Amino acid sequence: MMNNDNYATWLEIDLNAITHNYQQLRKISGVPVMGVVKANAYGHGLEEIARHLETIGASWLGVARIEEALQLRESGVKLPILVLGYTSHKRVKDAQKANIHLTVYDPLVAELYEKEVDAEYGKLHLHAKIDTGMGRLGVPSNQALPFIENLTRVPAFDLEGTFTHFACADEPEKEVTAQQIRRFENIVGKMKEKGINPGIMHAANSAGTLNFPQAHYNMVRCGIAIYGLPPAANMSLPQGFKPALSWKTRLISIKSMSEGFGISYGHRYHTKEGERIGAIAVGYGDGMRRVNGNHVLLRGKKVPVVGSVCMDQCLINIDEVPDAQVGDEVALIGMQNGNALSATDLAQDWNTINYEVICGMAARMPRRYIR
Incomplete structure (x- = not known):
């Protein structure tokens, strides 16, 4: 079995969820x-x-x-x-x-x-x-x-x-x-x-x-319903369908920044005095979109991505998570401490559809299958 500690960013796919969703569709359709x-x-x-x-x-x-x-x-x-x-x-x-x-x-x-x-x-x-x-x-x-x-x-x-x-x-x-x-x-x-x-x-x-x-x-x-996602933002799946995919990465650096410090390519974001910036090991090379408005979950709290998304990393503001530590798991899609971000949520941040989000998951990311 894959040890998540070995990877910078990875996907977890719940095969039990796929079984359940498939059986639901079989029952619905007859x-x-x-x-x-x-x-x-x-x-x-x-x-x-x-x-x-x-x-x-x-x-x-x-x-x-x-x-x-x-x-x-x-x-x-x-x-x-x-x-x-x-x-x-x-x-x-x-x-x-x-x-x-x-x-x-x-x-x-x-x-x-x-x-x-x-x-x-x-x-x-x-x-x-x-x-x-x-x-x-x-x-x-x-x-x-x-x-x-x-x-x-x-x-x-x-x-x-x-x-x-x-x-x-x-x-x-x-x-x-x-x-x-x-x-x-x-x-x-x-x-x-x-x-x-x-x-x-x-x-x-x-x-x-x-x-x-x-x-x-x-x-x-x-297709999409087997993976536990609604076919459109205006549709809800019947009760009981389960998203199969979680997308996770890791907090790999924490810095306390000075006033007006420009971060990431283009210096499109400048920090406040003492602002805590974390680096996470995921970027557009993994399927992250290089747009404004991205969010992730850290210790169950929704925190913003700040500055330009890079190919292999991006930066997050972690002021609201004072107990965050290097090595913490970060969720882009999935459940963490009772809170969730879905592929549909990510699609809204990216101004696209959940299909494009999940189809854009890079092959380089390891996939862990949970049975």
């Missing part, structure tokens, strides 16, 4: 849950989280890129894996060899894939993506039926699923998601009329899973 582990499992660690989800009974894994899927295969993960985004046609054989499912979202992509399929490795497993209102990847809904009909005529293709993606599921008061659901169900209905099996139908992300039960279909795709 259908299989695809665990979305793209972007290094939202910063939590791709291989470790994927293996854990496999252990606790996840049905599918979702990634953004084939490189992530191949990494999981190389690490021994056996679950079905869907690449939710773009895959070059030059990687089709790699997908076949590793039994990886690809997304097909455009007639040109389908044409290129067909040319690259190698019969030696069987059919290419595909999920057709329909753009019902996101405007990103996906065949436009008014062109979806002939597109899918053409897919089913290709002997080398195995159409295993049909899906779409919601643009505004975290804002249920908007009509957009209801429109997307109607478009998706209309296309699927026409497919069935033509005798085409849509396979696994999936549309709901974490927000869709929580806000639109009518869109659970055969499977839901959950």
Whole structure:
């Protein structure tokens, strides 16, 4: 087990929280849950989280890129894996060899894939993506039926699923998601009329899973909620969900400063007489954002980051923590002495979303997995 005393800054990931959150989503949806582990499992660690989800009974894994899927295969993960985004046609054989499912979202992509399929490795497993209102990847809904009909005529293709993606599921008061659901169900209905099996139908992300039960279909795709974070600042997760990730560092220096002393790059902050400044061993090289308004927890008290954030360190005002000592643990995300800072709190400081906060966790930070 990792000894935290050995590290300057590190992440702690509670696998029990992930188990609990996954089970909650399974109960809420009543259908299989695809665990979305793209972007290094939202910063939590791709291989470790994927293996854990496999252990606790996840049905599918979702990634953004084939490189992530191949990494999981190389690490021994056996679950079905869907690449939710773009895959070059030059990687089709790699997908076949590793039994990886690809997304097909455009007639040109389908044409290129067909040319690259190698019969030696069987059919290419595909999920057709329909753009019902996101405007990103996906065949436009008014062109979806002939597109899918053409897919089913290709002997080398195995159409295993049909899906779409919601643009505004975290804002249920908007009509957009209801429109997307109607478009998706209309296309699927026409497919069935033509005798085409849509396979696994999936549309709901974490927000869709929580806000639109009518869109659970055969499977839901959950990422952020599995990690115990709300899909949007205006949303709360149901009671019982638990954040899995804590981000910690250490107080490595304490100084009592003179009046008007400029600190850190650019001298953007000047101290008061006797102001106590602590250095902590975390910076933008770890994922900290170089903005004004950062805060951390020291001995359970919320204290401000002052001066410019550096690559490997930053400075904090510790006047409100007179008993602070070098070596004290500092929390950027997590619980300390009954007080908490969340990734959503940090996102507010950074004027961004919690997804960006956790996906930006640098690979150089050790990750400790708690079971």
